[in-house]
Amino acid sequence: MSRRRVTLADVAKIAGVSPTTASLVLSGRGRELRISQDVEQRVLKAAAELQYRPNIVSVGLRTGTTRTIGFISDTVATSRLAGDMIKGALEAARERGFMLFIGETEGDAELERLLLQAMHDRQVDGIILASMYTRTIRVPKGMAAAPAVLLNALPKQPSPLPSVIPDEIEAGRVAAKALLDAGHREGIHLIGAGPGRRNVPPGGSVAAVERLIGIREVLAEAGVKPAGGHVCPDWQPEYGLAATRALLQKERPRALICFNDRVALGAYQALDDFGLKVPADVSVVSFDDHPIAAWMRPQLTTVALPHYELGRKAVDVLFTEIGRDREDDGGEGEVHRVPMPIRVRESVASPGA
Amino acid sequence: MSRRRVTLADVAKIAGVSPTTASLVLSGRGRELRISQDVEQRVLKAAAELQYRPNIVSVGLRTGTTRTIGFISDTVATSRLAGDMIKGALEAARERGFMLFIGETEGDAELERLLLQAMHDRQVDGIILASMYTRTIRVPKGMAAAPAVLLNALPKQPSPLPSVIPDEIEAGRVAAKALLDAGHREGIHLIGAGPGRRNVPPGGSVAAVERLIGIREVLAEAGVKPAGGHVCPDWQPEYGLAATRALLQKERPRALICFNDRVALGAYQALDDFGLKVPADVSVVSFDDHPIAAWMRPQLTTVALPHYELGRKAVDVLFTEIGRDREDDGGEGEVHRVPMPIRVRESVASPGA
DNA sequence: TCGCACTGCTAATCCGATTTAGCAAACCTG
DNA sequence: CAGGTTTGCTAAATCGGATTAGCAGTGCGA
CATH class of the missing domain: 3.40.50.2300 (Response regulator)
Structure with a gap:
């Protein structure tokens, strides 16, 4: 709490030049404004010795x-x-x-x-x-x-x-492609939104709309139709659980695209309740790469929010x-x-x- | 990207006074420096009209x-x-x-x-x-x-x-007290550090040392001796799992004080492996209130880092x-x-x- | 009526840089 | 060798406020 900061004036004094000259040299404009090598060196040396650092507040004002x-x-x-x-x-x-x-x-x-x-x-x-x-x-x-x-x-x-913004459309494509690449063609269910373009949760989440677009696009290109879709009012575990339970009571899916990791957590639980193993019985892919994705067993494959x-x-x-x-x-x-x-x-x- | 900021000079001009006066009024020193009510009102009004805000960079410089x-x-x-x-x-x-x-x-x-x-x-x-x-x-x-x-x-x-810093000693006391209050007197094991004052992980963690002090103090006061302690080299789930497994192979504890929630996560798993239920068979108390503490089933009682x-x-x-x-x-x-x-x-x- | 205190406000300086305008000395040029 | 250029540097203004010193004008006592 003691020594006053070193100012440009201090440097100038030590170097034996005016503050103007010191400023010119230190801002790199010395050459263009014809400051001699000698003076330039003196200023640089003085600044280094005093450990001069410009006061940004002052610079900010000017x-x-x-x-x-x-x-x-x-x-x-x-x-x-x-x-x-x-x-x-x-x-x-x-x-x-x-x-x-x-x-x-x-x-x-x-x-x-x-x-x-x-x-x-x-x-x-x-x-x-x-x-x-x-x-x-x-x-x-x-x-x-x-x-x-x-x-x-x-x-x-x-x-x-x-x-x-994150490229959610491409994310949707990537998620769908991951399932296609693994060989999935049938029994692909969407948990959280879909299957139709307009089946999204209220609130105008960009993620829902765009992920869905990407997913639908890639599936359509491959000639695959999602077996079903389940809108969740909110992407929380309990809704993922409920939606997946409801699904499992009617049919046996082969793969789930969960719209985020918390929904996937709920889905895991539902699958477990029905005695289905991930990924042997049902593959799951999700979005966000929430910290829990790496905690879940088996660890969740997910498209990360960067x-x-x-x-x-x-x-x-x-x-x-x-x-x-x-x-x-x-x-x-x-x-x-x-x-x-x-x-x-x-x-x-x-x-x- | 357009209109210049309103400055004190602008306010002064509108109010028909000098910048000095305006400054005095706005910094609340008008009264003490005998600025008239009339002028004060004019300045205040002008400042309000122009939505004047002092430039903090300038103030900072001065x-x-x-x-x-x-x-x-x-x-x-x-x-x-x-x-x-x-x-x-x-x-x-x-x-x-x-x-x-x-x-x-x-x-x-x-x-x-x-x-x-x-x-x-x-x-x-x-x-x-x-x-x-x-x-x-x-x-x-x-x-x-x-x-x-x-x-x-x-x-x-x-x-x-x-x-x-967090009051880790008191935290240790509180954790131990939680078990005592529930009626525990025997089979209380420490997972992560202890039972001796010097049984702490390397690295000089303040938490280990102080939590241990608090725990030992309260137990000693109640005339209770910890049944055992298990130092973990690092407070990660795998070490908690290993330490608890080792413990369970030898005896059946009634309560665990885990030194943090990740260790507790490992302990939960070990208890589950041995078919023991929390809290019916074994009570668990921990430290940190890491987000996973609320995700764990049953939810973990823990002393929170504030x-x-x-x-x-x-x-x-x-x-x-x-x-x-x-x-x-x-x-x-x-x-x-x-x-x-x-x-x-x-x-x-x-x-x- | 002079001198002094008080009232109410302002001019000038400062903070620490940047930037503009300009000055003295050296150097050319015709 | 006068007059213009170039070289190399500096004085002064500026940014937007806070602060210090001080200046008119009024009131009042002697």
């Missing part, structure tokens, strides 16, 4: 850029899922010398407004507005003041903001956005889709086995 | 205070555990109008140094250095530059920094620290212990049942 970005998430920014997203963003930001402000709105629009203000008051260079599950959101007014990106969310109304990559990508996109508005300012609300990788574990086998 | 604190954690700041800690810190900070910078060192001392620098470059008002599991840490040099608090960590060498409260407390302590060093600067490295509440679920019953 230049308006604080090398800082704000990360606001709607709900618990700090669940395991969100954590990985933040981690990705954190690392991508750090690689560019940026720091992250974190904020949580808890779904409260007023809080969201306050956080946006607080961040703008601190002159952030850009803002990432994240949702914990993929969905459409109303873009708050305060967003226009700085470059911004929607993460895991699409704008409800048309907006110039770019979005970064939270870490989503976070990284959001920062990447934000930087192009920051770069952009110095030149033209024509954002077009592009949507960036991040691939969802499948985690092959133990829950899929060929139907013959 | 006053040195940025209403910002840095939160650095050693490992994955973004695991579920860390998440709650951050959430607690976030909310406590927000309540005072502060924002949080987040940083992750991943155990890398060099990265830690860089993060500290980056935060000091941004003039944070204070720093929270957090560990993901309770342990002693070497306090980095860069800490002296601003008020700081250790969270979930104790300084390895004597240090003036205050610490905030991550959220730890985060809040760290911010509280940091603020007294920030307040302190304006006056005297005598920090004394106090240790603040946060209570660990027991989550009573289904895994403890009376031995008679």
Whole structure:
């Protein structure tokens, strides 16, 4: 709690030059502005000796850029899922010398407004507005003041903001393909949504709609018709359990595509209740790669939500956005889709086995 | 991306006063400096109309205070555990109008140094250095530059920094008491550490040592001797499984105190393998309240790590620290212990049942 | 009526950088 | 050798507030 920070003036004094010259040298513009080698060396040496570091607050005031970005998430920014997203963003930001402000709105629009203000008051260079599950959101007014990106969310109304979301359609394709590749052609049931395009849970979950599109597409291409589909009002274990039980009372499926891992947990239990083995009797493939997927026995094959990559990508996109508005300012609300990788574990086998 | 921010000068102009006056009024010092009611109202009105908000970067430059604190954690700041800690810190900070910078060192001392620098470059008002599991840490040099608090960590060498840690000793007492209260007196086994004071896993985990102290204290007071103890090299399910299996081959315990929930998970499996029911045959109490504790069947009674409260407390302590060093600067490295509440679920019953 | 205290406000300075405008010396050129 | 260019560097303004010093105007006592 003692020694005053070293300032540019200190460096200049030691080097025997003006602060202007020191600034020029240290910002790398010395060469272009014809500062002599000798002076340049003196300044560099002085800066190194004093361990000079520019005060970013000061730079921020003068230049308006604080090398800082704000990360606001709607709900618990700090669940395991969100954590990985933040981690990705954190690392991508750090690689560019940026720091992250974190904020949580808890779904409260007023809080969201306050956080946006607080961040703008601190002159952030850009803002990432994240949702914990993929969905459409109303873009708050305060967003226009700085470059911004929607993460895991699409704008409800048309907006110039770019979005970064998981590629759920491709995920649907991958899940379906995993079963086809294992040799499944019949008795493929959907748990959580489907079989029709419009059989999705209420609430406008993007995941339901898009996963279904991908699944249907691949099955259709292979000439396979899903044997059935079961919408769950919410993707929780108890609904997965109930839906699968109901199914098992009528027929014996060969494979289940569960719409997320919690539903799959319920399905596992139902299968167990009916004495069916995974994957020998019934293959199961799912989505999300929730931590429980690796805890389940047999371990669940699932198409992962790439939270870490989503976070990284959001920062990447934000930087192009920051770069952009110095030149033209024509954002077009592009949507960036991040691939969802499948985690092959133990829950899929060929139907013959 | 358009309208310039409203500045104090704008407000002053509209109100027809000097920026000085406007500043005085808005910082609440108008009264004491004899600004007339009339002028005060004009300034307030103008500020409200223009929706004026002070630029914190500017204030930071002049006053040195940025209403910002840095939160650095050693490992994955973004695991579920860390998440709650951050959430607690976030909310406590927000309540005072502060924002949080987040940083992750991943155990890398060099990265830690860089993060500290980056935060000091941004003039944070204070720093929270957090560990993901309770342990002693070497306090980095860069800490002296601003008020700081250790969270979930104790300084390895004597240090003036205050610490905030969970009250593991009391947790040990509470766990033991839970069994005593249920009527257990015999066949109480410790899985993970013990029974002797020095039977702890390598690595210097604070939790092992302190939980053991609390457990032994309460049992001793009740005149009860633990029937046995089993050190696990690491508190993972497989070791809990192995230790419990080994135990069951020799004798039949009536109650287990597992040193964390993952160990308990392994113990559950071993008990199941031997056909023993929880809690009818064997009661189990554990520590951490890891998310799996609520997933396990029967649900696990466990003494919770209060991550959220730890985060809040760290911010509280940091603020007294920030307040302190304006006056005297005598920090004394106090240790603040946060209570660990027991989550009573289904895994403890009376031995008679 | 002069001098002093008080009231009510403002000019000027500062924080630590960046950036613009410009100056003195050396160097050409005709 | 006067006049223009180039070289190499610096003074001063700026960002948006907080803070210090101080300045008019009024009231009042002597």
